Amino acid sequence: IEDAFEKLPIHWMWWPALGGVAVGLVGLVSPSTLGVGYDNVAAILNGEKLGAALAFFAVMKFVSWSISLGSGTSGGTLAPLLTIGGGAGALLGAGLHALFPHAAIDPRVAALVGMAALFGGASRAMMASVVFAFEVTLQPLGLLPLLAGCAASYLVSARMMRHSIMTEKIARRGVRVPSEYAADYLDRVLVRDVIKGELVTLVSDRTVKEVRAWMAARAPGSSHQGFPILNAEGRAIGVLTRRDLLNPDVPEDATLGALVKRTPLIVFADNSLREAADHMVRGGVGRLLVVDPSDATRPIGIITRSDLLNAHRNRLTSDSEATGKIPLPSRSLLRRRA
Template sequence: MADVDSPYGLSGDGLPVAPSLEPTLKNARIPPVLAVMDGRVAFIGLLATALGVVAGYLAEVLIRLIGLVTNLAYYHRWSTGFASPAGHHLGWPVIFIPAAGGILVGLMARYGSQAIRGHGIPEAMEQVLLNESRIPARLTLLKPISAAIAIGTGGPFGAEGPIIATGGALGSLLGQVLSTTALERKTLLAAGAAAGMAATFGSPVSAVLLAVELLLFELRPRSIIPVALASVAATGVRFSIVGIKPVFPMPLLSTPNGLSLALYIAIGALVGVASVYVTRAVYWIEDAFEHLPIHWMWWPALGGLAVGGIGYFVPRTMGVGYDNIQAILSANLLGTGLLVLCLAKFLSWSIALGSGTSGGTLAPLFTIGGALGALVGGLLTLALPKVGVDPRICALVGMAAIFAGASRAMLASAVFAFEITLQPLGLLPLLGGCSAAYLISALLMKHSIMTEKLARRGVRVPEEYSADFLDQILVKEAASKQVVTLGAGQSLGEARTWIEAGADGATHHGFPVVDEKGLVIGVLTRRDLLEAPHAPESALRDLIHRDLAVVFEGNSLREAANHMVREGVGRLPVLGEDSSLVGILTRSDLLEAHATRLKSSEVAQRTFQTP
């Protein structure tokens, strides 16, 4: 879309045309001038805001649906209020309740959609990368219902993963129903997913960061603004329903000093190592299920048996477990009980997730990481009582660091832990711990828990978002200044003789054709000149068979490259402000610009690797 405030007008085909062009060049095709912000962004932002409101209420519906299933399965009562399976009095039959839920999820996956399996974010990433952000409409209904069944019957998952997946599916559906581009659908998908997370935890900023790090794969105002509006709207809905208090309130934390801060960072590094093995364990278990001699539809039932068996001995491992996170962060769960919960939750969750049932990763990882951080913090407090280590900060750092290491969403993890506790004294330890966890995880593990499955399917997931190198270089800095031109009145025979004689410049693959005023009117290639069916006395202007495509010296190389692709050409005449021909830009010039960047990067890498 052209920028309405730009100095360019629009030609008949909708492409911008510079008003300073000479009449001879009035039909020349030039790169479109795209606006950073326009009315279309406002429209998508309005849709995203409405999507955030809907996602906010959907989150409440799903949480109540989970409560209903839990109450029916474990307490035989009709209620949508939150209830933990840990308080049941069913005895050993509790082992079979998660298995029953697994059977229902397996049936829904086989006869409804396989996409309900898993925690939802990798599946959403796959649709963004491979399917232009098109998620089947039925997932908007099947994912929350399957998740409510899996979690409500005791599955060791949080509600946030399915809500994120449902919000993303709703955003994708909205983009498919309306006339939107693939990029706009991606924005709506990310907006719905972020709204789901914000509605669950009241964490709008970290929801936006999570969308950037795991779904958008870019950092542009056109996409961030709608996602932010959706997150704010969803959080507003949550506040109107449950109030503005933090999800996990904590007692006032102690102020970190230099030594304690170093220990918090070390805890983040330790938890980063744990995140690597947690991720590997999940996929090892998933691979083990792949070798079972039964249909995958029955795997969630087997996983449910394991969940029920572990839950029989350690009831706190069942269900969403938000009460466990609260107990860990408040230092109300210590010692052996903390260790048992950490190990049992990890075992139950990894088996359930590996079996392919429907559930999330955030809450289980927070429980495991928080418990691990609290355990290490307790040991440090005993060993170094004068250092000033706060076990509650250790738990907070462990909770965020394990997600940062497992998912590689570093900023989202650190900010999320702050938003759900509203403890500003934890921000510095969180940033240090999450950074250390990310570093260790990236060094020890090629892919994250979110991308390993995609990598196995041959999908390449972007991991670094940097400014476009070509967008930083102007055409005038890369274009060839020495241009070999042909006259419009020159005959075809003369041009052929010149080429066959091998004169200077005759070996080029393309030649701008200029008129008597020196203005370019077209481009002819060697093939045009040597294979044209015209008579030798024909003027070269008669051989021009397509509209002239040009670029200005003030355009960026990215705009020029896009224009080459759009026009299907390998070279563009470069015009100055007065429409005069000042150079020519070829594909080789674009590659040479990249070569300069690669050389500087490779020199830096060799310098680092030199002993």
């Protein structure tokens, strides 16, 4: 309906006016659809609306509410969803009771489950819907049906809807809305847990010629892409990459200390990978020296962008093993099917 309003050859400020006219026309046909609707919710739960009258009311309420939202008219979602869900639940419960009279299905309980399930699925707030319905009715016998109905509604909604009803409009405006909320994995892993192997360092008074010969001989540790440079006291003064050392414009008699252009960027061993990633971005570098908090001048390791990616790879591997080594389809694939 919102897409239909956008195709109208009139200014958007007239959309709510047209929507209001349509809602008013629906109200002439079914006056009970107007207003907040909590009296309708109470009537449905009390079994005062039944049969064809309830079906007609639920359909008209859905039509008027859809037009109201689609036109941009200010209005809520809680009461309409409860009303429509309650009507659908009551009708389904009445139908099942007629087909299976010995099952003792109470249409009023079905209405309660329908209210909570529709709101829980549309808003993606499953537990909040269960608690809300239970708190309003204080009926302990309805807790299990509420949990089952809201869980089923949530699963169907997650499979068929890309966004919840609360975030659909801002998503249409181009704002990315996260669908899942979880702790940042990089914030849960410490730097000291990912650095491995012996740190290969170079002394600042060595010449470029000596280092190039060392690399050409493929000595242990010479295949690294970055090397911390230490002074005579064993303190880090910078980091040189393999490209820096093999640059043909650099004279072979130059010392490594002369090639260092900036002080090294460091990260403490007890920092998280998230903090390390932030340091890399701020400094515009791809590697950081890892130091002990007690002495920030003596490196104990080095961490690179590859280490951050490997940490994510380990997380994905662990997730696959936890699900029986069967990779689950991503949410983006599920959304494309919808």
